[in-house]
Amino acid sequence: MFVIKVILSAIVIATVTTIAKKNTLLAGFIAAFPITSMISIAWMAYNKQNNTEISNFLISVLWGIIPTVVMLVATVIGLKKGMPLIASIGIGFSVWLAFTIVFQKINV
Template sequence: MMIAMKVVVSALVVTAVTVISKQHPGIGGWIAALPIVSLLSATWLVAEHQPATEISTFLVSVLKGLVPTALLLVLVVTFLRKGWPFAGALGCAIVIWGASSFVLQRIGL
């Protein structure tokens, strides 16, 4: 039952952001950037009685992912503004995101 509730609530959040973004892309982007997924995930962990140390570790890992994710977004925007097709811009940015995530993990950040 808990898995079904997670799927429904999570799908509703993504759908709401998409619907808002169609009418108001700036507001939709801002909402998408909110820590909705990370906080919702932490809430699910609390609901499943995970220890605070596990939730803390999860949230620290979210923090570690912010730099590569910000880089990905900057690259996609830059490539799109240079006329790249979306698939190419996203694909290249994902590769760089993966490489930067790997490097940051290897150096202990």
């Protein structure tokens, strides 16, 4: 089962990066689509998790959107300011990590 999950994830990533070569807007929309959440929900249902567990997971996903948006904004700002890609991603990840830790501490 784990191998199927890995292959499915790889296919999604490969598809998005291939589309991005021709249409970055479409690739961005596909990447932003909650594919990971939908796949996770499908696997949770397959594993016989109940609706409460799935609902709690989705609430956590909603809270996870905030650090992700902040990370993307920080990365874009870094790139627009002329920072190298790796540095911009590093700053974006650091901001994401900080927000995630704060959310864990306040038990959101």
